[in-house]
Amino acid sequence: MIRAAAGRAKGHVRKTPLLSSPFLDEVAGRRVFVKAECLQHTGSFKFRGGWSALSGLSRAARAAGVLAYSSGNHAQGVALAARLHGVPATIIMPADAPPLKISNTKAYGAEVILYDRAGGASREEVGAHMQAARGLTLIRPYDEPLVIAGQGTCGLEIAAQLAALGVTSGEMLTCCGGGGLTAGIALALAEQAPEIRVRPVEPVGFDDTVRSLVSGRIERNTGPESGYWDAILTPSPGQQTFPILQSLCGPGLVVTEAETRAAIRLAFERLKLVAEPGGAVALAAALFHGTELKGDAVGVTLSGGNVDRTAFATVLAEAN
Amino acid sequence: MIRAAAGRAKGHVRKTPLLSSPFLDEVAGRRVFVKAECLQHTGSFKFRGGWSALSGLSRAARAAGVLAYSSGNHAQGVALAARLHGVPATIIMPADAPPLKISNTKAYGAEVILYDRAGGASREEVGAHMQAARGLTLIRPYDEPLVIAGQGTCGLEIAAQLAALGVTSGEMLTCCGGGGLTAGIALALAEQAPEIRVRPVEPVGFDDTVRSLVSGRIERNTGPESGYWDAILTPSPGQQTFPILQSLCGPGLVVTEAETRAAIRLAFERLKLVAEPGGAVALAAALFHGTELKGDAVGVTLSGGNVDRTAFATVLAEAN
The missing domain is CATH 3.40.50.1100 (Rossmann fold)
Structure with missing residues (x-):
């Protein structure tokens, strides 16, 4: 289904670049490859x-x-x-x-x-x-096979782009809400880059998927339903996405708001990209949770950039 | 020389994406294609x-x-x-x-x-x-054939990317300082896309190239040497670049600081890209000088994104 989706996408969906910066590598302590999905049509994957x-x-x-x-x-x-x-x-x-x-x-x-x-x-x-x-x-946002297949086209690109850089093993961190992007990328990599393990990243207080992967069943968030990371604040992983995550993904990671804001500033300064809060959590994990990662290279999705100007300006104006 | 430079660049210089947004097209009144050189290594072409x-x-x-x-x-x-x-x-x-x-x-x-x-x-x-x-x-910044050839690799990419979109005629606006990028792109397009005419864009008060193209000889700026658009404030077009511009380019365009700032905000909002002042003048011309352009499509270089966080935040916080 992912390959079929990629065929239908040709000429309509952008192949987004996989970017990097020696400055980010230095912060992370390993090479970091950023899939710039904020450059996709509509500003997100x-x-x-x-x-x-x-x-x-x-x-x-x-x-x-x-x-x-x-x-x-x-x-x-x-x-x-x-x-x-x-x-x-x-x-x-x-x-x-x-x-x-x-x-x-x-x-x-x-x-x-x-x-x-x-x-x-x-x-x-x-x-x-x-x-x-x-x-x-x-059209469900993630519990829909056609949607998961569409997000999986991002995974096909990542596998090819990492392979072209000589990276065929390591970890791929994904910004995770309901799990559509994570499941799609995990399915694509399972076939195209089986030595690269997908790990979902969530914000603190909204770590339903991280906890579900630990307990082995679908867990729900118990706190407020809205917050800083509006794009990825789903109450629980999907009925269709969770079994895929459970079978293919490594342990999840949880990042704080301060880490997310610092990642947004670094994406601005080092990649010249606009990241929205929910789209920056995987980069935040790569930069600030290095001790929880394995290998000398890590991939991340920067999954969206739809943030209001005033909110972004506020983050930029903060000290590091 | 440009083809040789492209050969040496392979695997080292990024092929940057050519981006667009229906929202920008609406502002400009024609299709706008943005060569995102802010995504190049070091944040500029x-x-x-x-x-x-x-x-x-x-x-x-x-x-x-x-x-x-x-x-x-x-x-x-x-x-x-x-x-x-x-x-x-x-x-x-x-x-x-x-x-x-x-x-x-x-x-x-x-x-x-x-x-x-x-x-x-x-x-x-x-x-x-x-x-x-x-x-x-x-290594001179623009009056050096190897440098002009390197900048010309951007033009080879633009020609191929526009052709893939079915665009083989029209105008290509370039951010112009000493003229290295403009000359390189003009040379590349002259061979690869001869129906696309390059037109340099400069900021008000620093329109040495625009005036030189009118008078037919190298003119100098007479005002201050520093200003808002730090990347492109050269005193005059180069001895080596100007003859190329004179033989290949159409008339130049001049944009204001307010137009540049509005272009930076729109690149943020619609392309999710960070543009520095000198890198945004061509986009500003496409968006706000439409009556001076021809054709239903226009290309622009967004040539750099190296801007300090506080300066960028100030522009974002302004009303449109």
């Missing part, structure tokens, strides 16, 4: 899954339109993929999502429906209602 | 010229060491290229260059000698003295 899903639907299902719920990056990925397929998209977003993500999703032509996350509304319930009422096809 | 020069020197000349004078990007490009060749580099920089550029140049292992630009010291004089005293080979 989510366009891969959105394109895969839209291009993989039957013609009839596609024509009726699609539905997605998302804090913002899946929203944009599905919205642009739908527009490029000439199909209507309805996107359900939390009212407190970053303003840039909401305005972009609308600008890609989607109908955006906001719901009150703090008020206890379930986005799944809102989505099910819309789906039935309009005959839409729901 | 100057590593291309530095690598070309170091790899193109005779073994004996290289072994004796190299010298460069630069406000910062050529400094870093030569410093890293020298380090990767195992050769000592001496770099003469103005004392008021951006701190990040000075500290990076030192971190790449070069010996940095600062001079007082305001005090009237000529960097050429300082350089000539060092050259004679130490037997170093001077």
Whole structure:
């Protein structure tokens, strides 16, 4: 399915560069290779899954339109993929999502429906209602094989790019929310680079996947549902993604907000890339959790860059 | 020479992506393709010229060491290229260059000698003295065929990347200081994409090349030698670059500081790229000088991203 998704993606999904900097290598104590998915269309890897899903639907299902719920990056990925397929998209977003993500999703032509996350509304319930009422096809953000396959195209690129640099073993750290990107990359590497082990990275307080990998069953976060890393704050790993993670991934890592902010500053200064909080956790782990890693080289996803200007300026202005 | 430089660059110089965003297209009123040279090693296209020069020197000349004078990007490009060749580099920089550029140049292992630009010291004089005293080979920032050829490798990539998108005619806007990048790209496109015309872009008050193209002879800037766009504030086009520009380029364009700052914000928001002032002028021209352009597509170089965090944060925090 990943290879098929890569075939459908050709000419539509960007092959993003794998970047590095001697300054980052020095901080990390090993070579660090950064998959710059913030340069993907819509500013995050989510366009891969959105394109895969839209291009993989039957013609009839596609024509009726699609539905997605998302804090913002899946929203944009599905919205642009739908527009490029000439199909209507309805996107359900939390009212407190970053303003840039909401305005972009609308600008890609989607109908955006906001719901009150703090008020206890379930986005799944809102989505099910819309789906039935309009005959839409729901594009789940991670528990959907077409979406996982789309994210897996990122893994195919990583395997080829690392091999071209002579790196065929080591660890690949992924920013992990529901596990779609992590599962997709893990599946791709299992075949294309079996000596490279994927390890999911989550922020402190939202380490559901890390704990699930330890306990061997799906664990949930018990704290607040919103926070600094808006892109990856899912309550638990997915029903479809977790078994893949469990079978293919190494132990997860947990990073702090201070580590994330320092990683954002270093990505700015050393890679000239804009990283959003949820997209910077894997880099933070590579830079500041070196003692938990193995090998002389590590790969990371920098999975998105959709952050408001004022929030980014605040991080930049902080001392290191 | 450009093809030879590309051969020597293989595996050492990054092939940078050509990026776009529907949001930028909307602002510009045409399709805009951005050559992201801020993602090049050392954060600017100057590593291309530095690598070309170091790899193109005779073994004996290289072994004796190299010298460069630069406000910062050529400094870093030569410093890293020298380090990767195992050769000592001496770099003469103005004392008021951006701190990040000075500290990076030192971190790449070069010996940095600062001079007082305001005090009237000529960097050429300082350089000539060092050259004679130490037997170093001077790597000029633009009036050097090996350097122009190195920058030209960027043009070969642009021609291929635009052709892959079906764009074989139109205009290519370049950020222009001494004219090394502009001349290199113009030479490459003249052969590889002869229907694409290069047009240099300069900031207001530093439009020596624009005026030189009008008058047909090398004109000099008469105002201050330093300013917002530190990377491209050369006093006049080069003796070697100007004839190339004169024979191959269309009329130049001039942008304001406000336009540059708006372009930096849009590159942040829409491309997830960090642009420095001198690296953003071509994008500014594409976005805000559309009436002076022809065709439904335009290419631009985003030629560097070496900007201090506090300066960048200030631009981000401004209203549009």
